[in-house]
Structure formats: C-alpha cells, structure tokens
Amino acid sequence: MNKVLFIFVFSSFTLTACSKPENNTAVQAPVQQTAQTASESTKIRSTPAAGEHAETSLYWAGEYKGVLPCADCEGIKMELELKSDKTYELKEEYLGKGSGKEFKSEGAFSFDASNSSIITLDKAAENRKFFISENFAEARDLQTGKAIDSQLNYKLMKDTH
Structure with a gap:
C-alpha cells in the first residue's frame, strides 16, 4: 500500500513539475485516473507480492x-x-x-x-x-x-x- 501511495505522489509531482499547462483540468484528469487505477489494483490483488508477508x-x-x-x-x-x-x-x-x-x-x-x-x-x-x-x-x-x-x-x- 505504501508503494502504491509513493508511486501516486511521485507521479503527481512529476506531472505537475514537467509542464505548466494553461488549463489545470488537463493535468488533473490523468492524476485522477491514476488514483482510480491504484485503488482498483489494491482491490484485485489477492496474494502478497514477492517479498511481502500476508x-x-x-x-x-x-x-x-x-x-x-x-x-x-x-x-x-x-x-x-x-x-x-x-x-x-x-x-x-x-x-x-x-x-x-x-x-x-x-x-x-x-x-x-x-x-x-x-x-x-x-x-x-x-x-x-x-x-x-x-x-x-x-x-x-x-x-x-x-x-x-x-x-x-x-x-x-x-x-x-
């Protein structure tokens, strides 16, 4: 869960730091989609990843x-x-x-x-x-x-x- 949160925060920071679009909604859409994908993958995962413990x-x-x-x-x-x-x-x-x-x-x-x-x-x-x-x-x-x-x-x- 911490890895997913870190990736989400890092991706959000990178996307906003790389460019300054005139319309902020264009930046928010991919970020929201990433957040949804991360939460969906958490629900689907049924076994711990390699190196993790149940x-x-x-x-x-x-x-x-x-x-x-x-x-x-x-x-x-x-x-x-x-x-x-x-x-x-x-x-x-x-x-x-x-x-x-x-x-x-x-x-x-x-x-x-x-x-x-x-x-x-x-x-x-x-x-x-x-x-x-x-x-x-x-x-x-x-x-x-x-x-x-x-x-x-x-x-x-x-x-x-």
Missing part, C-alpha cells in the same frame, strides 16, 4: 464462510473468524445426515515461518492449515500446508458485511 500486507482479520467437501455427508458448513490478536473461532456443521450438530473450536493461530500466507490453528482445531488471502481462506494439507490436489472447492470466502 501477516503484514493483507487485511486478514475477519470472518470466512463456506461449505467444504465431506466424505460421508452433503458438506461441512464452516465459519472461521480470524481476530487481529491472532486468535480464532471455528464453527462447523455437518450437512445432511447428522445435521444440526455444530462443533466449535477456539484458540490461537500462527503464521508459518517458511510461508507467511499459511496459518496453522492450534491443537483445539487439530492444527488445521489455511492459505490466507485478502478475500478467502483455503483449507490446506495438514502435513505440508500445500493445496489439496482435488477439483473440489476448499475455499471459505471472506464476509464483507
């Missing part, structure tokens, strides 16, 4: 919701709330057979040292791993943290209220 570059706190695949039921309705103090609340409800039972886990999570886009929930949630993006959380392999090799959807979408 922990510090993304707004990861919030509620993530979705239905994950289940081997012996219609799906698992899941809500994962990540709090800014690095605690979580996980709610799961098995759909179809045995529905109506909700399981709840609470505890702390940590960002992976080797891949800062991966979090690991504590023992209360069976050390589950999730890839965290600005707009979604994706369940990952418990051992490796790698994406699950499947055509099924393991993403929880961020609730934007």
